[in-house]
Amino acid sequence: MVPLIVLIVVIVLVVIVAMWFVGLYNGLVRGRNRVKEAWSGIDVQLRRRASLVPNLVETVRGYAAHERETFEEVTRARSAVEQAGTIPDAAAANNMLTGALRHLFAVAEAYPELQAAENFRQLQAELSDIEEKIAYARQFYNTNVLDYNNRLQTVPTVFFSGMFGFTAEEFFETDEEGRAEVRVDFSTPAAE
């Protein structure tokens, strides 16, 4: 009788530990998937922004044809965004594009006719909207990364997460220039 009870207790304990372990593991998988999903939220906005660039360059070129270097800078940054493979790369390319656009809008200030053009103002408003959306998507992504990394790097998951190939995810960082840009160049209220 007694051995049977011991056996049952042991089995129950093993089952509880196994279920707990499965819970931890599934939690990590969920966390990782959320990070991926949140990343696609940023990616969509980055691509939207990149796709507006040719249009913007053409518009500005119509009024300021000789600002070739600026156009090249923007175009280079745009293809960097489209080719970025990893998250730090994408963040760096995004910062580059932000800087290039900032430069472009600074150049554009010298051309009043361009400033007055309906097409240009619409593009500017749309870019400023995307800029805000990137900021919010980044916030959501980073929150998810924080959650996931916290889970990954705390006891007890930290003991086995490496075994199953879970690694910490990278935050999506902007640099000082990017933040300044949001304030300076896109502060023009959306013209509707």
Added chain:
Amino acid sequence: MDELTAQDAVDTGKVAFKLASETPLHASPDSGSPVIEVLAAGSLLTVASDAAEFLQVITAQERFGYIPDSTPVHPMQWTPEVERAASAAAADQPPVAARDYWANAGTAGVMAAAAGGQQVSRAAPLYRDDSFVPAAPLAPEERLLIYDRIGSNKTRTILLILAFIVFTAVFLLAIGVIGTVYSGYDPAEDPALIVQMAGFFGILAIGLGIFMYSISTRAVLGISGAHEIQKEQEPQLFRIVENLSIGSGLPMPKVYVIEDSAPNAFATGRSPDSAVVGVTRGLLEKLEKRELEAVMAHEMSHIGNYDTRIMTAVAVLVGIVVLAADLMLRFTYYGAGARPSNKGKGGGAIGAILLVLAFVFVALSPVIASAMRFAMSRQREYLADSSGALLCRNPDALADALEKIAADKDPLEAANKATAHLYIENPLKEHQSFMNNLFATHPPVDERIKILRAM
């Protein structure tokens, strides 16, 4: 620092405290940031604390370079300017860094407040000599980090929900007792029958509840006269909601507008997928963009925290309790009053006591249920304030918006007692009194603003 003894630490702390409280500093453009001066004096204190805290103050010091140079600042005080600088700095950061900011700001604030002789609970560990701690009661405006507030709020809501479940169970049992007696049995002898009766009424209530719950969203929108809008009609509002839904990871809710000049906003819907946020025309006209964003962040938080679902469910539950209690009292008073004695069985002393208790409980239950509902509603408002502030990264904007909404004396025509809990701020503009506070859907707006300003 390792060589310092506890006594050295206390002595140094005392010197720092004396210096700090006696030396008023004024900021001037030449002397650099006033906060750096404040913290320079404060860093004496950090000798008395440990190296880790010292490091945090240094970090805070670097980051507080934001403060306007010409502002005269009394040293060692956690002034509104310092606070604003901290929130301005934090607003620009990605979440992790922002949290560091708050942590650093908290540490710096503790240092500063402790040195200035103000009592902040977290300052206590800095002193190892009890006689030195300026003994004052914990201030109600004790500063908590946003994350802490969200945590403690969730705990309180869970406690309220548990209380609600217990209350409902007792209510059903009380109904069961009355039902048992009026069917001619002694509740003291037939506990199983009480449970059966309670179960029977419980099932009836669930059926009614599901029906009320399923029509609730349409009913609310119908009552308030809100109409849905598209992006082209209100591009700014629509964009703000889009951004916030990206930032919170929630599906894009439907956006409604109520044509009313009183500024207010609401969220409803039973799940994030079918959620609705709405604003009045007055809100769109009277708020700046950042304030509107903060208000919508508050509303989106209601959706994300499932407040819309919980409060709809609770409202339905309370409605049923009120209805059931009313029916039960009328029924026993007018209808079946004579039946227990007819069968001559309802007479046991314990049974009689149970019956009286059950009657008292049922008679009081509408009041208890409503008070609990409103307590929960107020709790959810605080929670939505905190998580809304976290979502839009701008607690001050929400505080400004609340100030404007509260200052507006125009009551919202479209709201009534049944829908008041849905709005960001009590739309009925009632006066403050004990009873009104107990049955208020919203916490006092001053209190909410104070908490937001402290974030």
